[in-house]
Amino acid sequence: MIPPAFDYARPTSVDEAVRTLADAGEEAKVLAGGQSLLPLLRLRLAFPELVVDVGRIPELRGVREDGDMLAIGALTTHHDVVHDPLVRRHAGLLAQATETVADPAVRHRGTLGGSLAHADPAGDLPAVVLALDAELVAVGPGGRRTIPARDFFADYLQTALAPDELLVEVRVPKREGWGFRYEKFHRVAQSWAMVGVAALVRRDDGHLAEARIGLTNMGATPLRASASEEALAGAGDAEAVARAAQEAAEGTRPSRDASASPEYRAHLARVLTKRAVLAAAGMG
Amino acid sequence: MTHISVTVDGTAYEDDVEPRLLLVHYLRDRLGLTGTPIGCDTSNCGACTVELDGASVKSCTVLAVQADGCEVTTVQGLARDGEWTPLQRAFHERHALQCGYCTPGMIMAARDLLRENPRPSSDEVRKALEGNLCRCTGYQNIVRAVLAVAEETSASERQSAQGQSAQEVTA
Numbered sequence: 001m002i003p004p005a006f007d008y009a010r011p012t013s014v015d016e017a018v019r020t021l022a023d024a025g026e027e028a029k030v031l032a033g034g035q036s037l038l039p040l041l042r043l044r045l046a047f048p049e050l051v052v053d054v055g056r057i058p059e060l061r062g063v064r065e066d067g068d069m070l071a072i073g074a075l076t077t078h079h080d081v082v083h084d085p086l087v088r089r090h091a092g093l094l095a096q097a098t099e100t101v102a103d104p105a106v107r108h109r110g111t112l113g114g115s116l117a118h119a120d121p122a123g124d125l126p127a128v129v130l131a132l133d134a135e136l137v138a139v140g141p142g143g144r145r146t147i148p149a150r151d152f153f154a155d156y157l158q159t160a161l162a163p164d165e166l167l168v169e170v171r172v173p174k175r176e177g178w179g180f181r182y183e184k185f186h187r188v189a190q191s192w193a194m195v196g197v198a199a200l201v202r203r204d205d206g207h208l209a210e211a212r213i214g215l216t217n218m219g220a221t222p223l224r225a226s227a228s229e230e231a232l233a234g235a236g237d238a239e240a241v242a243r244a245a246q247e248a249a250e251g252t253r254p255s256r257d258a259s260a261s262p263e264y265r266a267h268l269a270r271v272l273t274k275r276a277v278l279a280a281a282g283m284g
Numbered sequence: 285m286t287h288i289s290v291t292v293d294g295t296a297y298e299d300d301v302e303p304r305l306l307l308v309h310y311l312r313d314r315l316g317l318t319g320t321p322i323g324c325d326t327s328n329c330g331a332c333t334v335e336l337d338g339a340s341v342k343s344c345t346v347l348a349v350q351a352d353g354c355e356v357t358t359v360q361g362l363a364r365d366g367e368w369t370p371l372q373r374a375f376h377e378r379h380a381l382q383c384g385y386c387t388p389g390m391i392m393a394a395r396d397l398l399r400e401n402p403r404p405s406s407d408e409v410r411k412a413l414e415g416n417l418c419r420c421t422g423y424q425n426i427v428r429a430v431l432a433v434a435e436e437t438s439a440s441e442r443q444s445a446q447g448q449s450a451q452e453v454t455a
């Protein structure tokens with residue numbers, strides 16, 4: 001279908017973008033890669049008066065090192081994240097999960113910032129930045145602020161961003177030497193995750209010293225499998241991992257839809273947590 | 285209206301367009317380049333795949349205004365002087381199309397793969413074509429056609445490498 005009519009602005013700097021958004025109020029929408037927004041417009045599920053295209057702001061693209069952190073521009077495309085040597089080295093989990101997003105053509109346009117700002121509970125990257133303990137940097141008329149990933153995802157398709165705030169950067173702590181794995185269960189190629197599990201583990205002397213587990217599509221927002229994380233500390237063999245994975249769905253509220261019931265999603269969370277942790281720890 | 289300049293299949297265009305105009309509609313309705321079809325409303329089928337500055341995109345999921353200043357290549361811009369590219373030939377020879385609706389998108393997606401990975405395995409071809417659906421389900425021959433081009437290219441590279449080392453020996 002043809003999208004509804006809207007006005008179009010293409011700012012060339014973050015300042016100009018924020019000013020444009022602030023002037024327009026609630027009726028403006030940011031356009032990044034357009035791989036979530038354009039399908040919504042085509043299906044006439046969104047009716048913005050003004051579309052603010054931030055796709056040509058050069059300072060929002062690219063990956064750089066900043067001490068113990070990796071700073072990834074919000075407009076960095078999925079394709080560039082997958083191929084970036086710094087991301088592969090310091091945040092392998094993000095590269096691995098991003099490679100499972102959609103298909104090559106969508107990955108050429110879609111951006112990391114767009115995926116997080118869109119906050120679809122079935123999106124793969126929210127759970128990954130949650131597991132990585134990333135920080136999200138936003139700029140608005142009031143200036144710049146840093147939001148921890150755990151405070152960013154507010155509800156279904158809702159984030160902590162104000163309508164006149166732009167997500168500019170994703171800051172990920174470097175985690176060299178940690179094992180990682182993203183396990184995604186989906187019905188057919190290219191479809192969204194029924195459930196996904198992002199696991200990060202640090203091994204010490206043959207046992208697991210620490211585990212961080214993010215869950216995709218186990219509630220209205222991405223979640224951490226805290227009970228499993230606690231139970232995994234000190235796990236020394238595959239049996240202990242399997243036991244800890246039994247708690248992966250604790251405290252979650254998975255939805256019911258055409259492809260799965262909440263009970264089935266909870267089952268998937270347990271199975272995928274076991275698989276992801278075993279693979280991340282090199283025990284599988 | 286927003287003013288755009290785009291180069292499509294080697295020809296430069298200047299146009300005033302509504303911001304909501306999709307690139308695929310610009311190509312088909314404004315420029316008459318109907319070789320790029322539309323197969324869905326949900327950005328899933330990949331029939332509309334074109335290259336935007338050398339990378340494959342779904343032209344139904346890009347606004348024409350986003351292509352301002354860019355170079356677009358459609359399936360209609362591939363042949364040179366009526367001579368098909370190896371991929372086009374392979375699709376024809378290996379019977380990689382039935383109704384042909386998905387073919388332009390398949391060829392553009394396959395080009396993208398072969399640029400990044402000139403010697404893909406059959407699994408890699410399938411993975412790269414994940415965003416392209418064939419309603420006739422002709423996937424086997426599509427994968428065969430792409431693999432055939434990869435074979436051809438590496439065979440001709442081997443030949444020219446051999447030719448070169450033969451030259452070095454005689455020289």
Ligand SMILES: Cc1cc2nc3c(=O)[nH]c(=O)nc-3n(C[C@H](O)[C@H](O)[C@H](O)COP(=O)(O)OP(=O)(O)OC[C@H]3O[C@@H](n4cnc5c(N)ncnc54)[C@H](O)[C@@H]3O)c2cc1C
Pocket residue numbers: 029030031032033034035036037038039054074075100101102103106109110111112113114115117118122123124125161165166167168190191192193326327328345
């Ligand atoms: C066929 C198809 C399959 C897909 N499959 C998957 C999948 O398997 N897994 C997955 O995770 N995703 C999937 N996606 C979604 C894809 O990852 C999108 O790229 C992503 O969700 C949105 O990124 P974008 O840059 O395209 O954002 P846009 O579509 O441009 O924007 C999305 C939303 O975020 C807002 N926004 C964007 N950038 C910013 C910013 N910097 N600051 C503030 N707000 C911003 C916009 O206003 C809009 O509301 C799929 C998409 C398609 C079309």
Ligand code: FES
Pocket residue numbers: 321322323324325326327328329330331332333342343344345
């Ligand atoms: S028409 Fe573009 S993906 Fe189907």
Ligand code: FES
Pocket residue numbers: 380381382383384385386387417418419420421422
């Ligand atoms: S040949 Fe008919 S859709 Fe592929």
